[in-house]
Amino acid sequence: MKKRVTILEDLDKLEKSFTAHDVRKLKPCERCKGIGYGPQMLTLSDGSYHGVCVVEMLTDEEILALPKDERRKLRLNETGVELMRKLVESERSQ
DSSP states (O other): OOOOOOTTTTGGGSSSOOOHHHHTTEEEOTTTOOEEEGGGSEEETTEEEOHHHHHHHSOHHHHHTSOHHHHTTOOHHHHOHHHHHHHHHHHHHO
């Protein structure tokens, strides 16, 4: 498994600095055990996951079957172009 860049390692790229309130929202990923920002992580039945961890674990069809709110948390750098096109098409067809 390749090394994940977590939000803690990427703080300099954030638009605003973290406050004590934001730190309370940090959660561990059930798959890679890295720390991520809770509101941006995908919540599945068995816990919270980074978007890239979900993409590596599930098939495209399983990702497309996720609830709309969870699918919207996925980013292009996590999904790749092909899966993102499928996600956009599924949004348009609904």
